[in-house]
Amino acid sequence: MKHNNQRKLNTGISVDCVIFGFDLEELKVLLIQRKTAQKAPDSRFSLPGDLIYNDETLDEAAIRVLKELTGLENIYLEQLGAFSALDRLSKIEDKIWLESIREQPNERVITIAYFALVNLNSFHPSPANFATSASWRPIQNVTSLAFDHHEIFESAHQQLKAKLQTQPIGFNLLPDKFTLSQLHKLYEAIVGKELDKRNFRRKMIKLDIVKKLEEKQVGVPHKPSNFYEFNQKNYQKLLKEGFDNFGF
Amino acid sequence: MKHNNQRKLNTGISVDCVIFGFDLEELKVLLIQRKTAQKAPDSRFSLPGDLIYNDETLDEAAIRVLKELTGLENIYLEQLGAFSALDRLSKIEDKIWLESIREQPNERVITIAYFALVNLNSFHPSPANFATSASWRPIQNVTSLAFDHHEIFESAHQQLKAKLQTQPIGFNLLPDKFTLSQLHKLYEAIVGKELDKRNFRRKMIKLDIVKKLEEKQVGVPHKPSNFYEFNQKNYQKLLKEGFDNFGF
DNA sequence: TAGCAAAACGTCTTAATGACACTTAGTAAT
DNA sequence: ATTACTAAGTGTCATTAAGACGTTTTGCTA
Known part of the structure; x- marks a missing residue:
């Protein structure tokens, strides 16, 4: 991702997005794949997310992540909640990966999760960022994910279900x-x-x-x-x- | 509040609690009052909250704030969401107050709000912290509050209403x-x-x-x-x- | 023109909702 | 002791929503 050098990252806070899509057959989630291959069958997938900048709100950060990844704007987006377990970044496979992308891989980061709903048909992946590293996975196939992302995903799925009961x-x-x-x-x-x-x-x-x-x-x-x-x-x-x- | 000196504060993240109580007549919220008198009629009231420590989760921080303030444990507590507006701490009256309690009063802080439900009758204020600085206010009387706390309060009230429709x-x-x-x-x-x-x-x-x-x-x-x-x-x-x- | 596949459609039974007014049990006052 | 007061407690009816269930229709294809 292109980071503007002027802006100051907040290294203690991130956003992660659970992006749901429906291809008229199945419900799917957009997951990104780590560059380095991993042995664990599914742990190489994670939710799209990023540290936030200090001059943007959480909503803005989530919108930015979504835009960078999918090229989409004006999509349904809602805050799900904050995740702050002390060990959320401490799985060994995750640490190795974090070391390759973060300046301070051991710093504590709490993340604020969002869930987004997109129309999969009006969706044109932005080739640069998307095609290489991200893919739509049927929700049944989502078993384990990096970090605490599986927990976040399940929480999002539950909220989607619950919300559908009371809001269209x-x-x-x-x-x-x-x-x-x-x-x-x-x-x-x-x-x-x-x-x-x-x-x-x-x-x-x-x-x-x-x-x-x-x-x-x-x-x-x-x-x-x-x-x-x-x-x-x-x-x-x-x-x-x-x-x-x-x-x- | 007594801070253990060994622990490391996370100066960028706080929790704030919207604590509802019912005295069998009215619905009330527990607000704390700033030590220094202010001119604005209600802005001296704020939600109880605190910066978090880096060795505690957000839930633990909220439980700690609640315990310190009310002496109560095992009360109903639920995360409401994160608030991150860029100007949330920048009202002039708030800044003066922040300078007196924070080491870095200008640092950006995002807050994670919680709402709590307590039984006002089983409630015995812990004299030291409580009696002097906190009080139950009927929700109708809550007009303006410090920081973005009024927005948080309204959000909590709305969630309480909504949740009551589907859960007892x-x-x-x-x-x-x-x-x-x-x-x-x-x-x-x-x-x-x-x-x-x-x-x-x-x-x-x-x-x-x-x-x-x-x-x-x-x-x-x-x-x-x-x-x-x-x-x-x-x-x-x-x-x-x-x-x-x-x-x- | 016969066959196929999914879309479209209606009824009945049961359960939940909303509107509405009088009687009862205890205290307090005379 | 009687009366007055206050809030608690109770039932019915009409309307609306929910849940279960099978047949007909339309357009394409072979």
């Missing part, structure tokens, strides 16, 4: 035009269980946060699905009112 | 034995609106998180209220199942 944030993972089947599949992927198709549709339509478009799928070898778009206006209204009953 | 955390604010009227009053105080008495009772009883005791109020000039206790076991079960429908 799932739309951030879909393209502007989508079918109800895709939305359905997304919800099933996140909550991790089957949801009745008809009841799901009824609920979404009653909540009035989707608008039916005069456009259908073409070229599919079955009855084409209607496209819908997200109803921003009603969503905002629901956000304010708190919509208690959004559960399944 | 309110019990942490009540004594072991309480009446349904007290519980009712507490909920009204937190969500800030009237709740129908009968519907409220029905819901609590159906959720099966309260257990009726064979004990009544005595000495009240009206029909005495029955005491209840919190049903830990069912609460844990509900926590796991996620209990979608806890709204009003």
